[in-house]
Amino acid sequence: MRKKPELTLLTTTLWEYPSQHYGKEMQGDQAYIGATPSYVIWNLLQRYTRPNDLVVDPMCGSGTTIDVAKGLGRRVLGYDLAPYREDILPADARKLPLDDASVDFVFIDPPYSTHVEYSDHPDCIGKLDALTPGYYDAMEGVIREIHRILKNKRYMALYCCDSFQKKKPFAPIGFRLFGILERYFKPIDIISVVRHNRTMKRRHFHTEAIAGNYFLRGFNYLFIMKKEGEKK
Secondary structure, three states: OOOOOOOOOOOOOEEOOOOOOOOOOOOOOOOOOOOOOHHHHHHHHHHHOOOOOEEEEOOOOOOHHHHHHHHOOOEEEEEEOOOOOOOEEEOEOOEOOOOOOOEEEEEEOOOOOOOOOOOOOOOOHHHOOOOOHHHHHHHHHHHHHHHHHEEEEEEEEEEEOOEOOOOOOOEOHHHHHHHHHHHHOEEEEEEEEEOOOHHHHOHHHHHHHHHHOOOOOOEEEEEEEEOOOOOO
């Protein structure tokens, strides 16, 4: 097992982490499929929030954002269509029970097409294929809602990955979501986060990728955006 890195602010646009969590405790649940590396959220909150700021995660998954935010002395609300634990509130990310301009920072790690079965809820965006317009229409609804709840001059971050499945076209989710984000927010930066997961460590996946002449997903996008006034 690799040694967990020291908690430090990263200064380049390439982030790589040898482990999912930091410290002796676990942030969120490492067994949760698609769990966000807690180092990513820690770096974002250190840069773009202050103690007692209100942080919101509209698709909270196993609660990683909640745990990181509380550890840093931030107020935090996590929502999900299918709450994984008791402190995650039930809500659709396209319609959050929050006032306009009431939130200091938003982090979101949405579904990347239909690769993961998140829930049986009929409104789950994870049931929408990223090769269809419906996925991007739904994600624009999420982004529009983030713009509504976020205070002016404050930041949000979206963590996502492109999609490729054998015998199907490539779906450049990152580029398409960034285009939607630009309609609502000012771009601040784009971070490339190196992916570490079980798939990347399995030799037969790499053998198949060579034989099939395709690439495994090796990084995630982290889009950092700022709200500046009303929608463009």
